[in-house]
Amino acid sequence: ELEAARVVTTAIVNGEPQTAVELVEGVNRHRFGEGLEPVEQLWLAGQINTHLAELKGVQDVDYGSxxxxxxxxxxxxDSSSSSSSLTSSTTGEQYDSDAWR
Known part of the structure; x- marks a missing residue:
């Protein structure tokens, strides 16, 4: 059963967020619409959530759940350096990407 649609940041490339629409279905997630503008993604997620709420007979989707x-x-x-360092968005730790090659 589909729970909701939301716009999520899938990656940050050179400081620029890359977003997609994500459908949440229990533990499964389905992403699409990466090529759309953020305003289009928000509109689409809103339309999906309005429809889901109508089907469930509720006012709005419970995003807290x-x-x-x-x-x-x-x-x-950054091609100016020979090794690049990545920072974890969850822990703030720095990782040397060359160590993963």
């Missing part, structure tokens, strides 16, 4: 979104991936494309 949704699982938290996954943290976005941080991607820095």
């Amino acid at each position: 949704l699982p938290p979104p996954e943290p976005p991936k941080i991607i820095n494309d």
Whole structure:
């Protein structure tokens, strides 16, 4: 059963957030609409949530009951340095991306 739609940040590339519409279905998440503008994503999520609320016979979707979104991936494309460092969006720890190669 679909619970709700929301706009989530999937990645931060060179400081710019990349967003998508995410449908929450229990523990499953379905993402789409990455190529849409944020205002279009918000509109689409709102339309889906309005329809879901009507089907469930409630006023609004209970966003507090949704699982938290996954943290976005941080991607820095800085070609001026030979090794790049990534920072975890959840812990703030720095990781050397060369160590993962």
